[in-house]
Amino acid sequence: MTAPGPGLERFRHAETGVLLPPPGHGTAVRAYIRRDTGIGSAAHLNRFPAQPFCTVTWFLSGTVHNGVSSEAPALDAIVVGGPFTRPASTFSAGRIHAFTVVFFPDAFARLAGLAPASLADRLLPARDLLPAAWHTLLDDIAAAGDDSVRVACMSAFLAANGETALAPQVNWLHRLREAAGFDRLCERQVERKVRQATGQSLRALRRAERLETALLDAREAAAHGALHWATLAGASGFSDQPHLGRECRKLAGTAPAELIDRQARDESYWLFRCWR
The missing domain is CATH 1.10.10 (Arc Repressor Mutant, subunit A)
Structure with a gap:
């Protein structure tokens, strides 16, 4: 493995990581992502792969643009992202402090009442998109003092919405196929149910x-x-x-x-x- 390059060295003080959800989050949350590039950090691209999950991201400080430069439109302070069928990029104009909840798409559809297919390859203002029942959560996470409080806010929200069952120790896609009835329906019916639940x-x-x-x-x-x-x-x-x-x-x-x-x-x- 080659040594870190100059571009990486400029971000040696960045705090970035993926937090796995506690068991009580059931099958709703895939992961939490935290990122704070620190005061005085340089502008840079953020590259993301195609992925089947839905996300809600809070930009707690800084400005992020929906494209590859500051010429692209600025994103709202809280955005919903749908499944992405292709790689995507955003541009951070300087320091960025962000917190993202990565949801399994079928769970997000239940919680938000939104079809994942309608969100595909898009980053949209959360307050315009999510139902009123989410707005207190959006405010609480934005105002929270640290990531542990943010995770606790999400835990309470999931519990209030019936998403507290322990996650079974099985692969997500296997669980999805089970929920779609693969053991009693034909493959075409299972495929239709999976597409409805996930958008893919x-x-x-x-x-x-x-x-x-x-x-x-x-x-x-x-x-x-x-x-x-x-x-x-x-x-x-x-x-x-x-x-x-x-x-x-x-x-x-x-x-x-x-x-x-x-x-x-x-x-x-x-x-x-x-x-x-």
């Missing part, structure tokens, strides 16, 4: 999950000097290494080897570096 086909969800697993495994292998792309591609369910490369370029925006290198050298890939 079961095939697209499997592709995203497969690539995520492969890239996490690649990052781990690279950290131990044991990365062999052809072996990893086969173990991850790809037909061969070129197949992995095509999927990575389509869903993450760059070739696999380049992506692993950029995670270590380019701050715009911060989410790839900290995702788990």
Whole structure:
């Protein structure tokens, strides 16, 4: 693995991480993302892969633009993001302090009364989009003093909305197929139910999950000097290494080897570096 580049060194004081939800959050929340680039941090891109989840993000300080420069429209202080079918970028004009809740799309549809398909590839003002029952939560998280309080606010909201069951120790897509009735309905009916619940086909969800697993495994292998792309591609369910490369370029925006290198050298890939 190459050493961090100058772009990454400028953000050595950034506080960025992914928090896994406590068990009481049931099957609603995939993760929390926290990011504070610190006072005086440089303007930079934020790169995101295609992903099947829905998000709510609070920009607690700073301005973020929905594009690749400050010429792009500025986003609201709180935004809803839908599933993304392609890689996306935003631009931070300077210091940014943000908190994101990553929801499983079927749970977000239940909680918000919104079809994930209607949110696809979009970042929209949360106050204009979410029902009134969410507005106190939006205010409470924006005013919270730290991330533990923000997580507690979300916990209370989930409990009040019946999303408190312990998450079963099964894969999300398997759980989704079970909820869609794969054991009693034909494949076409299951596919229709999955698409209604998530805004994407079961095939697209499997592709995203497969690539995520492969890239996490690649990052781990690279950290131990044991990365062999052809072996990893086969173990991850790809037909061969070129197949992995095509999927990575389509869903993450760059070739696999380049992506692993950029995670270590380019701050715009911060989410790839900290995702788990």
